[in-house]
Amino acid sequence: MPQHPAGRRPEPVEGFVEAVLAVVADIPSGSVATYGDVAAVLGSRGARAVGQVMARYGSDAPWWRVVRAGGRPPTGHAATARRHYDDEGTPLVAASDDDGYRIVLAACRWRP
DNA sequence: CATTTGACTGCGT
DNA sequence: AACGCAGCCAAAT
Numbered sequence: 001m002p003q004h005p006a007g008r009r010p011e012p013v014e015g016f017v018e019a020v021l022a023v024v025a026d027i028p029s030g031s032v033a034t035y036g037d038v039a040a041v042l043g044s045r046g047a048r049a050v051g052q053v054m055a056r057y058g059s060d061a062p063w064w065r066v067v068r069a070g071g072r073p074p075t076g077h078a079a080t081a082r083r084h085y086d087d088e089g090t091p092l093v094a095a096s097d098d099d100g101y102r103i104v105l106a107a108c109r110w111r112p
Numbered sequence: 113c114a115t116t117t118g119a120c121t122g123c124g125t
Numbered sequence: 126a127a128c129g130c131a132g133c134c135a136a137a138t
Contacts, residue, residue, distance in 0.1 A: 016135060035120055039134080046134035047120040055119045056136075063119075074119040 016042070020053040023112075027065040030088045031110040032103055034069045041112055065110075071103040 023038050035047040035054075047069075054063050054074070064081035067073055073081040078099040085092055091104040 039120090044134065045121095045132090048118055048133070049120090049135040051119045052117080052134085052136060053119090058119075066119080068119085069121060077119065 016044075016049070017053050017057055020050055021057060021061050024054075024058070024061045024063065024066055026112070027062065027110045029062075029065075030090050031108045032065045032067050032090065032105070033110040034105070035066055036069055037110070038066055067103050067105075071105045072097075072099055073101075073103065 019042050020038060023033075023041050027033050035050045036045070038050045039046045050066070051074075054061070054066060058066075062084075063074065064077070064084040067081075068075075072078075078101075082092075082101065084090075085101075085103065091107045092101045093104055094100070095102045
């Protein structure tokens with residue numbers, strides 16, 4: 001058989017990936033969680049692993065609700081994420097860095 | 113199966 | 126405060 005099911009990207013074992021996406025889906029609009037927080041809910045400390053999942057499978061999830069410790073938006077997505085924050089009313093503060101702003105974790109960090 | 117990679121984090125210089 | 130570095134974990138190659 002000549003080929004794999006047409007045009008379908010090979011899906012990894014759904015376990016960690018699905019778990020991460022499920023947690024992200026639980027973050028309420030207007031709130032956020034850090035990569036480390038998401039990992040912690042899964043009983044893991046793999047903040048980077050969570051980032052990997054978001055980068056690869058998070059395109060259809062509310063990925064902007066997962067931010068870096070320190071309140072900075074996902075690397076390389078500050079502009080796109082900001083539209084969502086503005087839309088959801090997520091509290092932000094102006095910043096001088098390239099992101100231009102920073103999420104106020106003290107006010108909207110999600111706690112499971 | 114070994115190595116590399118990355119939308120991370122915290123601590124030290 | 127900028128920069129480097131080591132620790133961490135799962136997926137990708």
